[in-house]
Amino acid sequence: MPKVYVAVEKADTDAKKLASGSMTIMKNRLREFPDTFWTIKTVQLKADVPTICGLIEGADNPAESSEDVRVNASGQVRSVK
8 A cells, every 4th residue: 555645834824835755855845844843644545436536525535644854944754753
């Protein structure tokens, strides 16, 4: 089953969402949003019809793990402890 990484911005209004099949690409994409906080969730997806239909309809898949990160002013992505 493929892993998908979903980043959700921790903002009070208009939270952004990003998704990628690679954590490296995800962190590179997050660098475009300096001074922000995000939660990156790892989701294992089964490529079957019910899962794909759920994604289209906007259903949330259970996360295997999650990590809180901060993008600092210079674009570095750091874990929040």
